[in-house]
Amino acid sequence: MSLAKWTVGLMAGMSMLAFAAQANAGEVRVTVAEYSAKTGPYFEEVKKEFEAKNPGITIKFEVVPWDVLLQKLTTDITAGTNADLSIIGTRWLIDFVQQGVAEPLDSYITPDFKGRFIDTFLSPSIMDGKTYGLPIAASARAMYYNKELFEKAGIAKPPATWTELQDDARKIKALGSGAFGFGLQGKEIETDVYYYYAMWSQGSEILNKDGTSGLGTPGALEAAKLYKSMIDEGLTEPGVTSNNREDVQNLFKQGKVGMMITAPFLSNQIKDEAPKLKYGVAAIPAGPTGARGTYGVTDSMIMFKNSKNKDEAWKLMDFLFTTEQRAKFTQGEGFLPVNKEEAKMDYYVNNADLAAFTALLPDARFAPVIPGWEEVAQITSDAMQKIYLGGDPEAGLKDAAAKANAVLKK
Amino acid sequence: MQNRFLPYLLTLPSLFLAAVVIFWPVWDLIQISTHDVNRFGQLREFSGLANFASLAADPDFVAALWRTGVWTVLVVGGALLLSVPVAMILNTDFYGRGLARVIIMLPWAVSLTMTAVVWRWALSGESGMLNSALLGLGLIDHNIQWLASAETAFPMQVLIGILVTVPFTTTIFLGGLSSIPDDLYEAAALEGATPLQQFREITFPLLKPFINIAIVLNTIYVFNSFPIIWVMTQGGPANSTDILVTHLYKLAFRIGKLGEASAVSLVMFAILLVFTMIYVRLAMREQRA
Numbered sequence: 242m243s244l245a246k247w248t249v250g251l252m253a254g255m256s257m258l259a260f261a262a263q264a265n266a267g268e269v270r271v272t273v274a275e276y277s278a279k280t281g282p283y284f285e286e287v288k289k290e291f292e293a294k295n296p297g298i299t300i301k302f303e304v305v306p307w308d309v310l311l312q313k314l315t316t317d318i319t320a321g322t323n324a325d326l327s328i329i330g331t332r333w334l335i336d337f338v339q340q341g342v343a344e345p346l347d348s349y350i351t352p353d354f355k356g357r358f359i360d361t362f363l364s365p366s367i368m369d370g371k372t373y374g375l376p377i378a379a380s381a382r383a384m385y386y387n388k389e390l391f392e393k394a395g396i397a398k399p400p401a402t403w404t405e406l407q408d409d410a411r412k413i414k415a416l417g418s419g420a421f422g423f424g425l426q427g428k429e430i431e432t433d434v435y436y437y438y439a440m441w442s443q444g445s446e447i448l449n450k451d452g453t454s455g456l457g458t459p460g461a462l463e464a465a466k467l468y469k470s471m472i473d474e475g476l477t478e479p480g481v482t483s484n485n486r487e488d489v490q491n492l493f494k495q496g497k498v499g500m501m502i503t504a505p506f507l508s509n510q511i512k513d514e515a516p517k518l519k520y521g522v523a524a525i526p527a528g529p530t531g532a533r534g535t536y537g538v539t540d541s542m543i544m545f546k547n548s549k550n551k552d553e554a555w556k557l558m559d560f561l562f563t564t565e566q567r568a569k570f571t572q573g574e575g576f577l578p579v580n581k582e583e584a585k586m587d588y589y590v591n592n593a594d595l596a597a598f599t600a601l602l603p604d605a606r607f608a609p610v611i612p613g614w615e616e617v618a619q620i621t622s623d624a625m626q627k628i629y630l631g632g633d634p635e636a637g638l639k640d641a642a643a644k645a646n647a648v649l650k651k
Numbered sequence: 652m653q654n655r656f657l658p659y660l661l662t663l664p665s666l667f668l669a670a671v672v673i674f675w676p677v678w679d680l681i682q683i684s685t686h687d688v689n690r691f692g693q694l695r696e697f698s699g700l701a702n703f704a705s706l707a708a709d710p711d712f713v714a715a716l717w718r719t720g721v722w723t724v725l726v727v728g729g730a731l732l733l734s735v736p737v738a739m740i741l742n743t744d745f746y747g748r749g750l751a752r753v754i755i756m757l758p759w760a761v762s763l764t765m766t767a768v769v770w771r772w773a774l775s776g777e778s779g780m781l782n783s784a785l786l787g788l789g790l791i792d793h794n795i796q797w798l799a800s801a802e803t804a805f806p807m808q809v810l811i812g813i814l815v816t817v818p819f820t821t822t823i824f825l826g827g828l829s830s831i832p833d834d835l836y837e838a839a840a841l842e843g844a845t846p847l848q849q850f851r852e853i854t855f856p857l858l859k860p861f862i863n864i865a866i867v868l869n870t871i872y873v874f875n876s877f878p879i880i881w882v883m884t885q886g887g888p889a890n891s892t893d894i895l896v897t898h899l900y901k902l903a904f905r906i907g908k909l910g911e912a913s914a915v916s917l918v919m920f921a922i923l924l925v926f927t928m929i930y931v932r933l934a935m936r937e938q939r940a
Contacts, residue, residue, distance in 0.1 A: 312903075340689050479799075480798070482887070482889075483799035483888075495778075616908075623889045626887060626889040627888075630888060
């Protein structure tokens, strides 16, 4: 018995040794997020091409699902076994910078290299004048609408304001075909963001100018009341709090939802899974004063401070951010171009869907760069779920604003 | 003299392994939970019991604590109640028993996460199998949004918890039943005992040690069970189906409060330790008496 255990212990020890030996010179380990089924194969290609051009450097990609990426990075960093490079949500970057985990890239970046990027997407990765990450993926949100349902309901064009959106949703409901007017997301990642679309159009921001939470503002209350009234009136899909983004997207693909707000990658999914669906992409509706906002997101590739192969790692970064590689990745995943040369390619210029997204970029808000942002987002999502389930918007938002302010004060 | 130390010497290797895999992580958790700690687990200054205090002041934690109790009692209790008759039926000799045993054991062979994923689809409001089945049978006239609120989501999670706990429990009971000699039943039958009397006077008392084991092991598993609730609702909506493990996961890996998460972990460890000690004590005293 104990002999067997010793053998196990010995083997565990040996495998640890083997593991330590793996981190040898010339090897670059990269943690990448799995955005879709195309992510893994893309990075396999990169590995082949890069290693052929750079003998002596081996690349190891670790493809991790989005949901567990932050958990993996946290445990890896705690244990000191993190890779050399990693994709992270840019909204996490401040924690990485403050804790001294991320390496500034300025010594590697030439003005020519910097010139490759569209400024809007590079700027979220710059902190205190230093560039800590490069935008590997960029996305924004716009409104998808089902042209067939619109036609049947006699709606000529996509709604420009939330009032029009409510009217259109009523008309779609009145068709009696079982289709729902507006797809409202009420579960999991970006539940808070779905609420911000309405909030921004009421002139409120996530953070007030004095740094306190915007959830206590009159605009935030108007937005919550708007969504709640739509739920009560049956203008959304039933059971809002059981539908995450993918669930609502699936309803849209099945033609069961008239309108929904989501990212450009839905176009790719529709092309693959529901090619017959007639849909259009339009701006997110505006509020009474004409204010509107979309959510801009970038993910960044960062280099870890404790990396032992920084020069090799930079070579790989340089390769990943060439126009050719960027175009392959962005088009496969359905993101927006972050590279100026890339944005001029026919693929983007002649794409009506993507044009709707890029047109919204001047109104894009990125997640605020503050420590504790994830907690504020969680508080907001929880508050929204309570309201969607029938809670009082005023009390719910007041409570959430107090909680968020407590986090923000720290 | 040497003989007195021999038992200790013999348990030393396992004690050493236990120290490595149990005491060391617990020590680590104590360290993290009593310090101010950043989101990557690097310790800063000592903060005493501040992390535990902020837990006690957090209504979500208190609610999750109670819900964990309810969850554990319902799932373990339900699985026990269901497993005793199932094991008794499977213990009798009938045509196709092998197949029946395989079917009962199957949920055990499928990963818990996969089971939860499948149920999440089945319980989907608009395209779920359960709703289409119920509509088809005419039992409901509109779709039920199972996972939209805790009132329907949590009972479903408990039912699924019971379903996946039954195979293991049944296995324990089958082992117990096969250890009861048949002549006891034959003798009882000769004396004119009804099947109910046979169950109350023979089966149940002799099965008791196995029931005790099932209670202790299942409580530990179910108390710590993460996939069912996480996959189906992530403890939501608005934390209304959170149990301690899912609460802990959110604290640690969503919000980055590793100190408080470690404190939750220690609280869970303490609860299970105390439960197991008290229960084993009680069960053993009963057996000796």
